[in-house]
Structure formats: structure tokens, C-alpha cells
Amino acid sequence: NAGVTQTPKFQVLKTGQSMTLQCAQDMNHEYMSWYRQDPGMGLRLIHYSVGAGITDQGEVPNGYNVSRSTTEDFPLRLLSAAPSQTSVYFCASSSDRDNQPQHFGDGTRLSIL
Amino acid sequence: GDSVTQMEGPVTLSEEAFLTINCTYTATGYPSLFWYVQYPGEGLQLLLKATKADDKGSNKGFEATYRKETTSFHLEKGSVQVSDSAVYFCALMNSGGSNYKLTFGKGTLLTVNP
Numbered sequence: 001n002a003g004v005t006q007t008p009k010f011q012v013l014k015t016g017q018s019m020t021l022q023c024a025q026d027m028n029h030e031y032m033s034w035y036r037q038d039p040g041m042g043l044r045l046i047h048y049s050v051g052a053g054i055t056d057q058g059e060v061p062n063g064y065n066v067s068r069s070t071t072e073d074f075p076l077r078l079l080s081a082a083p084s085q086t087s088v089y090f091c092a093s094s095s096d097r098d099n100q101p102q103h104f105g106d107g108t109r110l111s112i113l
Numbered sequence: 114g115d116s117v118t119q120m121e122g123p124v125t126l127s128e129e130a131f132l133t134i135n136c137t138y139t140a141t142g143y144p145s146l147f148w149y150v151q152y153p154g155e156g157l158q159l160l161l162k163a164t165k166a167d168d169k170g171s172n173k174g175f176e177a178t179y180r181k182e183t184t185s186f187h188l189e190k191g192s193v194q195v196s197d198s199a200v201y202f203c204a205l206m207n208s209g210g211s212n213y214k215l216t217f218g219k220g221t222l223l224t225v226n227p
Contacts, residue, residue, distance in 0.1 A: 042217040099164045104156040
């Protein structure tokens with residue numbers, strides 16, 4: 001019963017490098033989201049998807065791209081990493097039935113030097 | 114827009130003490146309300162939820178009641194344990210099936226000492 005799986009768990013990048021954070025869920029959930037967690041800020045929504053082929057921006061989308069080619073996977077791409085993107089990133093998924101809670105992965109801790 | 118305000122931490126209690134973490138919200142419509150818990154090094158786990166006014170969510174000895182008149186969803190536990198040490202997040206999801214978007218409070222760090 002894997003739930004939501006995020007890889008890698010830790011990553012250190014240099015400014016300007018690119019990378020992709022992976023997220024996969026095995027619950028056949030339609031909705032998937034990416035959040036970033038920063039000290040004193042709670043979690044803020046970066047991008048979300050309501051189904052395969054459909055994505056949209058959240059509260060803090062700048063510097064990030066997403067795609068949703070399958071129901072299971074929702075990768076988050078940093079095209080040119082900046083120190084301001086140092087954060088813990090969480091992927092979440094949920095059913096499209098009303099009021100169903102989101103299920104979170106264990107997070108990716110990303111440091112940009 | 115929607116917003117959640119929860120009490121600033123950190124909160125430090127002794128084992129078996131009573132816990133209250135305050136949470137108030139601003140939202141249009143009729144949101145669902147959640148408490149999530151984050152143990153050290155882990156992701157967020159749903160602790161409890163309430164989907165309409167006067168509903169009480171409960172789990173693992175924690176309770177919270179959806180008070181529409183005061184726009185509040187305070188978390189309570191009668192007797193905390195060391196294992197309850199974690200960060201607690203209050204969150205809302207607005208009505209209309211927007212399950213992709215939770216609005217979170219900033220989190221409250223709880224430390225319980227033996």
C-alpha cells in the first residue's frame with residue numbers, strides 16, 4: 001500500500017541547475033497537487049492537476065513547471081534553480097469525490113546553493 | 114480569498130496536560146475543515162475533519178468542532194502524550210469539490226515533555 005511516493009527524499013543543487021521531482025500515486029486519484037513548505041509559512045500550493053492532461057497554477061507557480069501525462073504521475077520541474085526555491089516539497093493526491101482529504105507523500109527536501 | 118489563522122507556537126506541555134490549538138478561518142461558501150499532523154521527518158497525515166457546521170471531528174483522542182458562528186475549528190485533547198509531539202496544521206477546502214486545493218495555516222509546533 002504505497003500511497004503517494006516522492007523521489008528523491010533529499011537533493012542539493014547549484015543555482016541554475018535543473019531537476020525534476022517525481023511524484024507517483026497508486027490510488028487512482030484524479031486530483032494531484034504540489035506544495036512547498038517553508039518555515040513560518042505553512043504549505044503553499046504551487047501547481048495542481050484535476051486529471052490527466054489538465055494542470056493549472058496555484059499560489060506560487062513561478063519557476064516551476066508541471067505536466068500530467070498519466071493519472072499516476074505528476075512530476076514537478078525546476079528549470080533553473082534559485083536559492084529562493086530551497087524548501088521542502090510535498091506532493092498530494094485526492095479523490096474527486098466531495099470533501100475527500102488529500103493524501104501526502106513524505107516530501108523532498110531541496111537545497112539550492 | 115480564503116485564509117486560515119492558527120495560534121503561533123511553539124507550544125510546550127507536560128505529559129497528561131490539556132491541549133488547545135486555536136484555529137479560525139475566512140472563506141466564502143461552506144468550506145470543509147481539517148487538522149493535519151506532521152511528525153518529524155514525515156509528510157502530513159490527516160488527523161480529523163468536519164464538513165459542515167456543528168460537526169465534530171475526532172481521532173486518537175483529539176477533537177475539533179466546526180463553529181460557523183465564530184468561524185473556528187479549535188483542536189483539543191484532554192491528556193497529551195510524548196508521542197503527540199509534532200507540527201499541527203489547520204486547513205480548509207472550499208466547497209464545490211475543490212479537492213486539489215487546501216488552504217493551510219502556518220502550523221503549530223507542539224512539544225510534550227515526560
